[in-house]
Structure formats: structure tokens, C-alpha cells
Amino acid sequence: MPEDKAFYDNSELLSGYLAHRARPDNPNDTLERPLFLELAGDLTNLDILDLGCGNAAFGKEALLQGARSYTGIEVSQSMVDLARQMLADTSGQVRHESIETWRAQTEQVDLVSSRLALHYVENLESVFQEIYEVLCPGGRVIISVEHPVITSNFESLAEGRRTTWLVNNYFKPGARVHQWLGNQVTKYHHTLEEYFNLVADAGLELKHVRESRPKKSYFLSEEEYERRLRIPLFLLIAACKPR
Ligand SMILES: C[S@@+](CC[C@H](N)C(=O)[O-])C[C@H]1O[C@@H](n2cnc3c(N)ncnc32)[C@H](O)[C@@H]1O
Structure with missing residues (x-):
């Protein structure tokens, strides 16, 4: 497994991430999760494939x-171990492999999810082609990624809790190396039009786009809600394979 991809195996980063996820008003729970679940709708009887599943809380x-x-x-x-613990008393499965090497199998699925993982992947064309292959006709894909205005530039992250955000080098796609939770992490910037074209070029039909507009009821802190009104943190896209 390429080490640079498996940076969550760094125990310091992993514990920082888990602490970050447990914080009140963390952006995953206040912004990403409600919108993802709204787009996903009823999950009854669906076969689901989750790319970059983390601890597989969504699977459970x-x-x-x-x-x-x-x-x-x-x-x-390390994430695979957490995911297997999470799914221990269920039929859920986790495969230890990268999104880049994953290939669609003969069994098709109803829903492909990928939550906050695809901005770690440089070349997304083949990933979207595989997603098309693995979906049954009418099947859906829902992705969430860090919003392109965020991935364009991470300089403002150096100030800690950000109050200003610098959008820069927007039309220069590619690697963005930055310090996150005390460690060096590489994310890949893709523009908004690139995400839309990936969907269309794979033969998928775009259904919904969300930019993680905050909803007050999900926040404990008024101040944090106001801060999240300033810039979109996440981009969510829902698309489907034509019947
Ligand atoms: C921010 S976490 C999100 C986890 C989970 N999807 C969630 O929303 O809770 C990103 C996850 O994607 C995984 N990941 C990053 N790059 C990956 C890749 N190239 N292939 C497979 N998994 C990857 C990371 O190891 C990590 O578990």
C-alpha cells in the first residue's frame, strides 16, 4: 500500500482526526452529514459501495x-481496523485497498458513496469510469469533497481557526501539501467545472449539487453558524446512471 496515501496510519494524525470528529459543532456533523443523508434518502434494500469509508460509521x-x-x-x-470493529456484528465488509486501484466487480450496486475522500485522489477520470461500471442502471453516486475554493489554497489554515480564507491558484489543479493536525498531508485540488465534467464524461446524469449551506438547527454555537455562512466548506454532488 503506498505510504503517502495511508497517512491516517500515522497514530498522531488518526487520534487528532478522531478528536476533531468528536468536537461539538464539527463540520462533518453540522454540514456534511445532514446534506449527505438528505441526498441519499431511503437506504432500504440498497447495495452500497463506499470509497474511502474511514471507520465505516455510515455502513453501520x-x-x-x-x-x-x-x-x-x-x-x-488503521481505518480498516476501526471499520471492521464498527461492522463486527453486521454483514458489512471492508476491503483494504486504494480508490485508485479499486476496480468494479461483476456485481453491481445501487449506491456508490464517497465522503470526503476524493480530494485525496489526483486522477479521478478512471475512478468515475469505474463508478459508472459498478452502478446498476438507475443507480446513484453521491460524493462529498472539500469545496474547490478551500482546496485551491491552504495558506490561511496556518492561522489556526480560520477567520479569512484565501482563494488562490484556482485554475492550477494538482497537489496541495499542507500541515493538518500537526502532520503533512497532500490533497488534490479539482475545480468545480472539473467535478461536473467528470460526472458528465463518465456518462452519469447530474441530479443535485450542494455547497454545504449551513442550517442553524444543526449548530450549538451561533458564532460557529455565522462563521460557516462565510464560505462553502464542502461540495456534494449526486448523479445517477441512466436506465
Ligand atoms: C476524511 S476521512 C472520511 C472517512 C469517511 N468517509 C467519513 O466520512 O467519515 C477520509 C478517508 O479516506 C481515506 N482515503 C484517503 N485517500 C484514499 C485513497 N486513495 N484510497 C482509499 N481511501 C482513501 C482515508 O484513509 C480516510 O479514511
């Missing part, structure tokens, strides 16, 4: 809601 939730099957793809061994 989906199976409890009546999903027929759940398979997670995950590059970090």
Missing part, C-alpha cells in the same frame, strides 16, 4: 436502516 448506519449490503474501500490499515 445504512445496514441498521435496512441496506442490503455494504462494502467499504479504505487505504489506511
Whole structure:
């Protein structure tokens, strides 16, 4: 497994990430999760494939809601271990492999999810082609990524809790190396039009776009809600394979 991809295997980064996810008003729970679940809708009887599944909390939730099957793809061994613990008393499966090497199998699925993982992948064309292949006709893909205005430039992250955000080098796609939770992490910037073209070029039909507009009811802190009104943190795209 390429080490630079499996950076969540760094125990310091992993514990920082888990602490970050447990924080009140963390952006995953206040912004990404409600919108993702709204786009996903009823999960009953769905076969689900989750690219970059992390600890597979979504898998457990989906199976409890009546999903027929759940398979997670995950590059970090530490995350795979957490995911297998999470899914221990369920039928859910996790495969230790990268999104880049994952290939569609003969079994097709109803839903491909990828939550906050594709901005770690440089070349997305083949990933979207594989997503098309693995979907049954009428099947859906829902992705969330860090918003392109965020991935364009991470300089303002150096100030800690950001109050200003610098958008820069927007039309220069590619690697963005930055310090996150005390470690060096590489993300890949893709522009908004690139994401839309990836969907269209793969033969998928665009259904919904969300820019993680905050909803007050999900926040404990008024100040944090106001801060999240300033810039879109995440981009969510839902598309489907034509019947
Ligand atoms: C921010 S976490 C999100 C985890 C989960 N999807 C969630 O929303 O809770 C990103 C996950 O993607 C995984 N990941 C990053 N790059 C990957 C790649 N190239 N292939 C497979 N997994 C990857 C990371 O190891 C990590 O578990």
C-alpha cells in the first residue's frame, strides 16, 4: 500500500482526526452529514459501495436502516481496523485497498458513496469510469469533497481557526501539501467545472449539487453558524446512471 496515501496510519494524525470528529459543532456533523443523508434518502434494500469509508460509521448506519449490503474501500490499515470493529456484528465488509486501484466487480450496486475522500485522489477520470461500471442502471453516486475554493489554497489554515480564507491558484489543479493536525498531508485540488465534467464524461446524469449551506438547527454555537455562512466548506454532488 503506498505510504503517502495511508497517512491516517500515522497514530498522531488518526487520534487528532478522531478528536476533531468528536468536537461539538464539527463540520462533518453540522454540514456534511445532514446534506449527505438528505441526498441519499431511503437506504432500504440498497447495495452500497463506499470509497474511502474511514471507520465505516455510515455502513453501520445504512445496514441498521435496512441496506442490503455494504462494502467499504479504505487505504489506511488503521481505518480498516476501526471499520471492521464498527461492522463486527453486521454483514458489512471492508476491503483494504486504494480508490485508485479499486476496480468494479461483476456485481453491481445501487449506491456508490464517497465522503470526503476524493480530494485525496489526483486522477479521478478512471475512478468515475469505474463508478459508472459498478452502478446498476438507475443507480446513484453521491460524493462529498472539500469545496474547490478551500482546496485551491491552504495558506490561511496556518492561522489556526480560520477567520479569512484565501482563494488562490484556482485554475492550477494538482497537489496541495499542507500541515493538518500537526502532520503533512497532500490533497488534490479539482475545480468545480472539473467535478461536473467528470460526472458528465463518465456518462452519469447530474441530479443535485450542494455547497454545504449551513442550517442553524444543526449548530450549538451561533458564532460557529455565522462563521460557516462565510464560505462553502464542502461540495456534494449526486448523479445517477441512466436506465
Ligand atoms: C476524511 S476521512 C472520511 C472517512 C469517511 N468517509 C467519513 O466520512 O467519515 C477520509 C478517508 O479516506 C481515506 N482515503 C484517503 N485517500 C484514499 C485513497 N486513495 N484510497 C482509499 N481511501 C482513501 C482515508 O484513509 C480516510 O479514511
